[in-house]
Amino acid sequence: MSLTTQSDVSLSEQGVGQLVAKDFRYAHIFSQFGIDFCCGGGRSLANACNKANIELSDVMSELKKLERTGQKEDALNQLPVAELIDYIEAKHHSYVREKSPLLVEYSQKMVRAHGEHYAEIKPLAGWIRALVDDLTPHLMKEEQILFPAIRAMGSGETVNACFGHIGNPINAMQHEHDDAARILEKLHELTNDFQPPEHACTTWRVCYATLAEFEADLKQHIHLENNILFPKALALAN
Known part of the structure; x- marks a missing residue:
C-alpha cells in the first residue's frame, strides 16, 4: 500500500x-x-x-x-543564453531533423497501403508534410539569424542586424510556433488523439506513436524558447 x-x-x-x-x-x-x-x-x-x-x-x-x-527546467533556467541555445539545438532541433523524415516515410507508406480505403490517411500525410515543411525553415532561421544574435547579446556584443530590435524575429518565431500548434490540432483530429484503430497495421501504429512522441518533444521545445530563452533575450535588449 x-x-x-x-x-x-x-x-x-x-x-x-x-x-x-x-x-x-x-x-x-x-x-x-x-x-x-x-x-x-x-x-x-x-x-x-x-x-x-x-x-x-x-x-x-x-x-x-x-x-x-x-x-530540470529550473536548472535550464539558470543557464546563460548561449548554453541554453546549445541545449535546444542539441536536444530539440536535432530531434526534429531525425524524426521528421521518418514521419513522412511512415505516412507515405500508409497512403500507398491504405489511402484508397480510409479517408483520413491522405489528409494525415498532407498535414504531416505541412508540419515538416513549416519546421524545417523555422529551425534554419533560428540557427542562422536569431540564435547568433542572442548569443552575441549574451556576450555583451552590440548586434547590428537588419531585423532591428531582437523582439521582431522573436515575434516571428512565436507566430510560427503558433502555426505548428495549429497543425498539431489538425493531426489530433485526424488520428483520434493518436489512437490507432483496431485494424491498423504496424506502420500505422508506429506512425501514431511517433507523432505522439514528436508532439511531446515539440511542446517542450517551444516552451523552452517561448517561456525561457526569448524572455532572457528581451531582458538583455533592455
Whole structure:
C-alpha cells in the first residue's frame, strides 16, 4: 500500500483552474484525463477526478513526473543564453531533423497501403508534410539569424542586424510556433488523439506513436524558447 503524503493531500484539494494558473503544463495532463479545467476550474482536483471517473492516484503520478521535469527546467533556467541555445539545438532541433523524415516515410507508406480505403490517411500525410515543411525553415532561421544574435547579446556584443530590435524575429518565431500548434490540432483530429484503430497495421501504429512522441518533444521545445530563452533575450535588449 502506498502512503499519501501531506503534499499529495494539499495538491488534491486545490482547484484545477488554480493549478493550471500556477503551471500551464498541468493543462496538458488534465486534458489527457478528460478533466475540465475551464468551466469546471473551481473544482478541487480530487472532486474533478471523481466527476471524470478516474483515479486520483493516476493523475497525481503524472503531476509528480511533471514536477521532476520542472526541477530540470529550473536548472535550464539558470543557464546563460548561449548554453541554453546549445541545449535546444542539441536536444530539440536535432530531434526534429531525425524524426521528421521518418514521419513522412511512415505516412507515405500508409497512403500507398491504405489511402484508397480510409479517408483520413491522405489528409494525415498532407498535414504531416505541412508540419515538416513549416519546421524545417523555422529551425534554419533560428540557427542562422536569431540564435547568433542572442548569443552575441549574451556576450555583451552590440548586434547590428537588419531585423532591428531582437523582439521582431522573436515575434516571428512565436507566430510560427503558433502555426505548428495549429497543425498539431489538425493531426489530433485526424488520428483520434493518436489512437490507432483496431485494424491498423504496424506502420500505422508506429506512425501514431511517433507523432505522439514528436508532439511531446515539440511542446517542450517551444516552451523552452517561448517561456525561457526569448524572455532572457528581451531582458538583455533592455
